[in-house]
Amino acid sequence: NAGVTQTPKFQVLKTGQSMTLQCAQDMNHEYMSWYRQDPGMGLRLIHYSVGAGITDQGEVPNGYNVSRSTTEDFPLRLLSAAPSQTSVYFCASSYRQGAHYKETQYFGPGTRLLVL
């Protein structure tokens, strides 16, 4: 298993540009999520999905869109990049156990985004 993979590893954007951060997992996990991590801070949840076709907003969803057409993929789209979106973005996944999703999330290596 490759686990959770993210591309690209690093990206520089100009203000106003759009782009998609890719995330894929091969563990057949139902739950996937996107976080951003700013220097000296913990992770903040952007969007999450509990299964294909289902997405929901997290703590900081503004400026980002997601979709979940398959179990494996959960892309994050920046509609019009702003310098405030400069951050490290992590994708994570977890599996379902009974009625609950396991809180133990498996994280990808991250994408470093710089918006000029």
Add this chain to the structure above:
Amino acid sequence: GENVGLHLPTLSVQEGDNSIINCAYSNSASDYFIWYKQESGKGPQFIIDIRSNMDKRQGQRVTVLLNKTVKHLSLQIAATQPGDSAVYFCAERHMDSNYQLIWGAGTKLIIKP
């Protein structure tokens, strides 16, 4: 407001000593807590978790203690090794956050040779 925070942003420990990383939380309704380790340039990795109906849970070289009276969580690492150098995050879960994890700011653990 809700807060999951840490008492010390940086902790320096002699190799071989025990490390204790602390975390405070403010939501008494939190029912689940988890510790992650993040090495430089990598994503967070699960260390250990504990549910609110427990006071203590042990893993390999790690112990998590939960004191619900003072809303305090700690991670103890026994016989600290150079490979333990990382940032450690605590996170909590409660109904108010729709059961999504709320993360603290992290503590950087530095191991002195």
